[in-house]
Amino acid sequence: MWTIFWQSLLLASVGTLILRLGGRKSISQMTTPQLTIIISLGAILGGEVSAQGIGKTILGAATFVGFLVMTEWITLHWNRAEKVIKGEAVPVISEGKLLVDNLKKLRLSVDDLEKRLRMAGISKLEDVQVGTIEDNGEFGFTLMPHARPLTMGDLEKILKANFPQMNIPDSTNQDNIFTEVMTGSHTNKVPNQLH
Template sequence: MDFIWQSAILILAGIILLKIAGRKSISQLTLAQTVVMLSIGMIIVQPVVQNSLIKTILVSAFFISSVVVLEYMQVKSNAMEKFITGKAKLIIKNGEIDPKVMRKLRFTVDQLEMRLRIHGVSNLDDIKNATLEVNGELGYELKDDAKPLTVGEFKKLMEAYFPGVQQGGLAQGQKEGLNLFDELDGEEKKDNGMLQ
């Protein structure tokens, strides 16, 4: 039964090694990083598995059940979630890049600009706050002047400049016709809960 303890130690070591590897390696693996991650997986399992089929199956089952247990523990405990998954890191706060956090994450300004361009942001000065999420994705909030106009804001402006005018036109046309979600909702009501 030593292999159970070895497996537990190797899972903990794997989590720590992947945390050291960083968020970027999880979200966008390069060829070299992919080879390293696969190698780590093979190296972690090798000391435990040896040549026994039963042992291999038991170790694999233990690894899978460990993942399920760890996910359950993350749901139940914020401390476990923070240890295993981590928390998003604020890399831009109030329009200012935090160089300490960027250095700690090994994330360059060029990489930040690349991620922002992918999201359609053309000016770094338009960003109010930005986070590097635990999955390696970039989350951001635009400054008020850079945000697109919403339908709600447009309606308020129209009401301010044209008071008393009924909200017709596009809004009324939308009420008359069904959108894609209304169509689905109507089918669900017709089916009376029957599965399709």
């Protein structure tokens, strides 16, 4: 019985490592061959456990779920473990220019990146101040000042400039969530266990 537990734990670890090395596309962004490989990998890993009988199969499945819960708990409490297990955001655009070396590391073509830009409603690469591929494969970005839509902060500046007698509180902040990706450190107050 303990053999099934340790084999399941080993298979879950190896499966996680293989998927981690495989890349960072979410299921919705996978091509048919990539999805086929993921499903096949699940069948191969599961087949090792399922040929053992119902009790041992349940133990194996419980071990896989336990492994998932354990890795989520570990990544919630240790930032370094989160980076190793889940990965981290990788910048692919900076100041309107492609970061080609990072695209190569991610095995992401310019055409794939352009597809993500179009899906985000961005028509020019030059309009992107910072673009990242997040650990889940999604595209994150912030636009250059000239390409950003009008915000409350912009409206406040206009009102203050044109109506100085109005008391309008300042709601702008220079740091944002992309600062962490570009500098590698948190700029806001986040409890250590939630990095």
